[in-house]
Amino acid sequence: MKIGFIGLGIMGCPMSKNLVKAGYELVVFDFNKEKVAELVALGAEEAESSAKVAEKCDVIITMLPNSPHVRSACLGAGGVAEGAKPGTIVIDMSSIDPVESKSIGAALAEKGIELMDAPVSGGEPKAIDGTLSVMVGGNKESFDKYYDLLMAMAGSVVYVGPLGSGNVAKLANQVIVALNIAAVSEALTLAVKNGADPELVYQAIRGGLAGSTVLDAKAPMMMAHNFKPGFRIELHIKDLNNALNAAHATDTSLPLTASVMEMMQALKNDGCGVNDHSALVKYYEKISNTSVEKK
Numbered sequence: 001m002k003i004g005f006i007g008l009g010i011m012g013c014p015m016s017k018n019l020v021k022a023g024y025e026l027v028v029f030d031f032n033k034e035k036v037a038e039l040v041a042l043g044a045e046e047a048e049s050s051a052k053v054a055e056k057c058d059v060i061i062t063m064l065p066n067s068p069h070v071r072s073a074c075l076g077a078g079g080v081a082e083g084a085k086p087g088t089i090v091i092d093m094s095s096i097d098p099v100e101s102k103s104i105g106a107a108l109a110e111k112g113i114e115l116m117d118a119p120v121s122g123g124e125p126k127a128i129d130g131t132l133s134v135m136v137g138g139n140k141e142s143f144d145k146y147y148d149l150l151m152a153m154a155g156s157v158v159y160v161g162p163l164g165s166g167n168v169a170k171l172a173n174q175v176i177v178a179l180n181i182a183a184v185s186e187a188l189t190l191a192v193k194n195g196a197d198p199e200l201v202y203q204a205i206r207g208g209l210a211g212s213t214v215l216d217a218k219a220p221m222m223m224a225h226n227f228k229p230g231f232r233i234e235l236h237i238k239d240l241n242n243a244l245n246a247a248h249a250t251d252t253s254l255p256l257t258a259s260v261m262e263m264m265q266a267l268k269n270d271g272c273g274v275n276d277h278s279a280l281v282k283y284y285e286k287i288s289n290t291s292v293e294k295k
């Protein structure tokens with residue numbers, strides 16, 4: 001079975017390499033020819049466009065930045081729909097707006113092409129290790145059929161529900177992470193302004209109910225002022241905007257998500273969009289005229 005792979009960026013490049021390692025034959029496409037060359041060196045075949053990938057493969061994975069890129073790669077000029085045979089399946093592993101997943105899926109279905117949404121969490125290190133968490137929306141039969149393919153890149157692959165559900169799960173993840181980072185920033189700022197050592201406050205509370213994966217991953221980065229990404233603020237803004245779009249499409253209000261999105265936007269306006277999302281603490285430091293940095 002030949003697998004098409006479109007989008008060989010920070011995530012797609014190591015994910016596609018893991019498929020090659022697992023013994024799959026790959027046909028790849030990206031505008032970035034250096035990334036394509038890396039995969040060709042490992043035995044993958046190069047295609048000139050997404051349409052050409054689709055001519056050669058019945059199963060196509062996409063790993064692209066956001067909804068417009070997925071729409072363009074699937075339905076635009078030179079896109080998958082131009083080259084695909086009926087019966088082809090696209091597994092979109094990008095993190096996009098679930099409303100768009102359903103809309104792109106409906107347009108592809110008119111041409112007999114199926115779409116599953118299967119976004120991931122875990123970031124570059126887990127993409128390299130092949131231990132991503134994948135959350136999948138689409139037909140259950142297709143999920144069962146392609147489970148092993150997805151597991152070649154993952155530590156866990158969970159079926160969530162119909163098309164769009166994978167991205168709903170991913171957005172729920174991104175909302176929880178963003179709001180936790182804001183809470184950690186707020187708490188460390190409170191500590192330092194009231195004369196407590198934020199490191200000792202962190203050590204005192206991390207074993208209790210306030211303890212979390214976010215607290216352990218991000219509080220040390222905040223106190224070291226180490227904002228090397230990790231996960232960039234500009235990508236988190238994209239996800240929170242997608243969460244707000246999906247919420248508004250169903251008359252849902254996300255007041256905390258909207259606030260944290262605007263904090264991240266303010267940081268981006270200040271040139272911090274490429275920082276790790278733990279740099280949210282800089283927003284709090286600015287509005288309270290302080291620093292949580294360990295001296």
Ligand code: NAD
Nearest residue numbers: 007008009010011012030031064065069073094095123124
């Ligand atoms: P990236 O910007 O590094 O890579 C995207 C790649 O897609 C680029 O190589 C670009 O040239 C290519 N591309 C764009 N449009 C294309 C098109 N029409 N046809 C072919 N190629 C095209 O992005 P990334 O960090 O790999 O992220 C991909 C997705 O995974 C995003 O939705 C992101 O939110 C999500 N994600 C990223 C991380 C992370 O830590 N980077 C973690 C989890 C999920």
